Amino acid sequence: MLIFSAFSSGSETGMMASNKVKLRNISKGSKGAMRALKLLQRPDVLLASILIGNNFANILASAIVTIIMIDYFNGNVLLGSIILTLIILIFSEITPKTIASVYPEKFATKSSWLLKLLVIIFKPLVWLTNILSSRILKIFNVDPMQSATNDNLNSDELRTLLDEHGDLIPMQSREMLSSILGMEELTVEDIMTPHAEIIGIDISQSIEAAQTIIGSSYYSRLPVFKKSIDHVIGMLHLKDSHQFIEALEAGDDVKSILFDTTFISQSTTISIQLSQFQKKDSNLSLVVDEYGEIQGLLTMEDIFTEIVGKFGAAKADLEKEFLIKKDGAVIADGNSKIRELNSFMNWDIDEDGSKTINGTITDFLDQIPQENVCLEIDDYRIEILNIEDNSIEKVKIKKKES
Structure with missing residues (x-):
């Protein structure tokens, strides 16, 4: 009885303390881990089965000790209760729970087959107890199924996990992961090139100036404007630069050579904007405020630099x-x-x-x-x-x- 009680106590701790991400990884080559994950899909049923089995074992052990104390120790039930309490506390509670808390996934994997058997054996009793307990839980607005679905981590929890347990990940990769997780908090305004620093082609200036800017550009696209970036005409792809210069020399209209300008809000998050760049097959946009005034410029390279540019x-x-x-x-x-x-x-x-x-x-x-x-x-x-x-x-x- 005490061994079964120890198993129940350890299994309860091991199953509830297991990291589901680790269990999913182990389950690729372990039927026990896969079984444990299935059991954790119904934590209310699992816990009820474990607790029913544990209580049966403890009650039966208490009854046996009581009989022994009456027959052989002149009915000294108090002494028997003290001895049994110490034994249960040390060997059936503290020790197995400690072991299970240190090795939760291993304990859960090894014990899953017997736990599944308990769930089957106690199914009628579990059904009855769950009906009664669910009524009580509703009073406190608690959904027992919520614990099976709330194991997804948000970005803050992932960042904390990375900081505390990322020692095995190379520093360079860790910094990249941290930057990616931070993309949800950053906005376009945080990493854009400010209005005053935008480099583009002013068609009101000389052709030589346009050629110089094209020749020194780090980007594959450049904004084209007249006198001020606030009067943007379009975007020039550098592969069309030769045709663009020829049009300027001939005094022709260059709009047909240019791409349409895309505008984005300065409050857009980096993660959303990266997705927009990919969908529209674009890598450069002008940033505007709530009044439509141009505040800066953002490129795909700016986002990549934010991810990998913490070093090098x-x-x-x-x-x-x-x-x-x-x-x-x-x-x-x-x-x-x-x-x-x-x-x-x-x-x-x-x-x-x-x-x-x-x-x-x-x-x-x-x-x-x-x-x-x-x-x-x-x-x-x-x-x-x-x-x-x-x-x-x-x-x-x-x-x-x-």
Whole structure:
């Protein structure tokens, strides 16, 4: 009886503590794991069967001990109860539950065949007890089937799992996975090229200028506009650049050579936009705000850089962009992104507002600074080093010592 009680206690812990992802992986070559997964599809039936069996074993053991104490120890039932309680506690509860909690999947796999037999044997009794317990559970608004379907992990739980148990994954791969999980939180505005930095072809300028931009472009497509990116005409695929230049030289209309411009909202998440790029077979779009004003440009390369660009060349670029001084201060461009600075320095400057250092300072002052000033934003001291054309060019940022 005590052995069966120990088995029931260990099985309960092993089944409930098992990682279903691990069980699914084991089930590819193990019938026991597959059986355990099927049992976990009805946790209410499984638990009822285990508890009924465990209670039967404990009650029967108690009855046997009582008979023994009456026949051989002058009816000292209290002594028998104390001894039986200690034995059950140590050998039938603590020990098997501890073993099962350390090796839950192994315990669940090995015990699944006997548990399935228990479910069959106690099926009528389980049916009756479940009817009664379900009435009580409804009072507390509890669905016993919910535990069978809530084992899917969200992105935050996956990120925590990766941080705590990702030691066997190479650091480079771990960083990529972390970046992919973070895509649901990032918006287009977070990684786009700002309006002022968009590189495109201005047809109001010379043909030589257009040729220079085409020859130095990193992208396969370029926006074409007249005088300002706000007056965009279309998108030029570089494979059509020769035909485009010939049309400019002949003074012909170039619109027939260009692709239509696609516009996306700055609040669109990166994961959704990546899907849109794939569906539309496009890799470049202009970003607009709620008023339809152009705020920046996003390419497929920007998204890929966000996923794999935490290291390698991109990390080297950040080391050039953020110059760390001996006192711990950082010299940075005004148009540098707050998110990249936080990631590089492990800082926590607020990213909810403006996305660049320039914008953060302007929002804090409620105006464009006209001269070099020093200011403090939260725990950071910021010194403006250079201003040109109403734009902050260089800043020095240092985190205050706590």
